[in-house]
Amino acid sequence: MHFGLSEEQQELAGAVRTLVERRAGQVDLRSATQAERGYDEALWQTLCGQIGVAALAVPEEYGGAGFSSFETHVVLETLGHSLTPTPLLGSGVLATRAVLLAGTPDDCARLLPPLAEGTQVAALAWADTSGHWRLDGSDVRATRDGNSWRLDGVATLVHDARAADLLLVVASTDEGARLFRADLSSGVERSATPALDLTLQLDRVTFRSAPAAPVGDVLGEQLATLHAEAAVAVTALQVGGAQGALDRTVAHLKEREQFGRPLGSFQALKHRVADLLVAVETSRSISWSAAWASAQGDVDVVRRAALAKAWCSESFSTVAAEMVQLHGGIAITWEHDAHLYFKRAHATGELFGSAREHRRLLTA
Template sequence: MAGQFLPGIADGTTVATVALVEDDRGWSVDGLRTVAVPDRDTWVLTGHKTYVLDGHTADLLLVVASEESGPSLFAVAADAPGLTRRPLQTIDLTRKQAALSLDGVPARRLGPARAAMESALRSAIIALAAEQVGGAQRCLDMSVEYAKLRVQFGRPIGSFQAIKHRCADMLLSIERARSAVYHATQAADQEADELLTVASLAKALCSEVYLQAAADTIQIHGGIGFTWEHDAHLYFRRAQSTQAMFGSPDYHRELVATQLLG
């Protein structure tokens, strides 16, 4: 049944997004308060979702809701009656998110959600970790370039030991994070037993490395780094946002601890 949506999603004519998170729940299908009940040939959803990427502009909403047989995935049209979409004010202005209110919204059931969402989240956190490494690398590149050009006390600031050490620490942290992403990507490609563990560890590490790199970039740039005219604040905002997305570092380390301790 889900196959009817794939061609449009693949060719870009249909923008789809997933609605999982609720106000008082994490990135899990357990304990959902959004419920689905059958209504003749369709289903009706009632509940609330938040932090939905592009939720206010997407053409197709894939909503995870609880029904009698467990958590399931439902397709909801953007113009469905009873659906209210509200853009959220977030720290990252370049990645839009929205809150959804579902009041008796008609939907089409696509199937059980647990296995599908667990697989999708594993892939998503690895992809996001790779994005974080790329963002951190860009922060380092901007910092090194600026340190060569900015002159203070008659010499480029890159010649000062404090700046050298900060850039060197950024490089080492980024390479460590990059290796974690490579390992997680390989585990995903091979469907290794350790996939869940290494994916969570990569997300936790890359989140912290990106945020520190973005903060260091602002420090190296000095006054200009705090202004709207420079891109440094965009990377800092994205680093803050991605750290929370799909679970914080503490959340993922707790997942790993739970897995290892049984």
């Protein structure tokens, strides 16, 4: 059995790669992270307008392209290769999937079209003050105020909250966890969280009697599914990042000379790079397997996600650490990209559960 990308999926990855490389000549990675929204808005609009990256996993009846989450996974892996910052993870995966899992058809028809077009960016506030994405709700409390709802509490590690036009919130109620759409006009304070990874924009959101409207009904297994799908999406960034780190390391070993020979000609270094290749390829296989299960609605998606997140987190950390070692002293300079891959590896290793937490899920 051949397990690989279809011709259309390969073309999708190639188109995204071409756009990113072309735009990088005008706005480099560091400039993009320092932009007002934390990413290159022109590139994001091009990715949405020409390729439709935000619409891939949205059903056609809600303004999407009607593909599956696996196509989005392919795009995330491609973006991860170059560490390109975009709101695709926060808006195109977390927020979009939250609406699809929790919302009614009317909710989806109202909220999803602008997200699919890329004209709006959404953020999902969920993690509690200790930085955990709980399956029973969050530290934000929703209470009834007559016929309306009010939100109080704090959410942390919210992706791209400062840039969000739509803020969705997983909040605790007397009946259980529910999804809400927060009114950004009052009672909502968004502040940046200094992050290890400069390419991921994380924010802290404080709610003080903020007006909100419910999206769908009480959440049950949807939160576990959403958590698993988010973890799988993060593995796409990890696999892409690991491949990018390996590619740059191999190129360096071919160019750098020591004792009159390229570094890559030394047998000991060849063995180390071969081990890194194994780490990258096994990570890609397990990540794709989990992504396929997620796209097909497999009942085993939670277990597959835990396997993939644990494996890919540790593999990416290993590859990134070896990248720093094999580049020697230049890898720890601010101008070199090696430290960015190292930081991305450790940051994504904690997003939606560390390797240790996911292994604990497997043995529970």
